[in-house]
Amino acid sequence: MPSSALVLDDDARAVLESWIRSRTVGSGLVERARIVLSVAAGKGTTVTARELSVSRPTVIKWRDRFIEHGVEGLHDEPRSGRPKTIDDAEIIAATLEPPPARLAVTHWSTRLLAAELGVGDATVARAWRRYGIKPWRRQTFKFSTDPELEAKVRDVVG
CATH class of the missing domain: 1.10.10 (Arc Repressor Mutant, subunit A)
Structure with a gap:
């Protein structure tokens, strides 16, 4: 999937930029926002990966998740594991x-x-x-x- 397929609307761009500036948003979301903004700016997968010190598969994963699900796709999915035994x-x-x-x-x-x-x-x-x-x-x-x-x-x- 080429990076040109990633187009940000104004609302999504505002959300991602606010995550980058926020002190309360988790570092994972900030990294994902930077990846998406970099790819949307026309930088390729390799350049984005190098600039943000992440792997190419990481850039590809978050780019594709954003294209498929939008901003909500950048949040962590529920993890597997044993359910709580006590509330x-x-x-x-x-x-x-x-x-x-x-x-x-x-x-x-x-x-x-x-x-x-x-x-x-x-x-x-x-x-x-x-x-x-x-x-x-x-x-x-x-x-x-x-x-x-x-x-x-x-x-x-x-």
């Missing part, structure tokens, strides 16, 4: 409940909660990060579960 809502709900007394802790850690829910600790950490949850920084006072607390307080306070 983030379940993790968050469990996080908001205090840990059982048998664990003798004041708040959940990723590993403890993961063991309770039967998932990986990275799954719990990802959910906490996504929703900004930090159980160790709750603003409510927590009583220590240390059975020696009273003796320690008396020792420190006098």
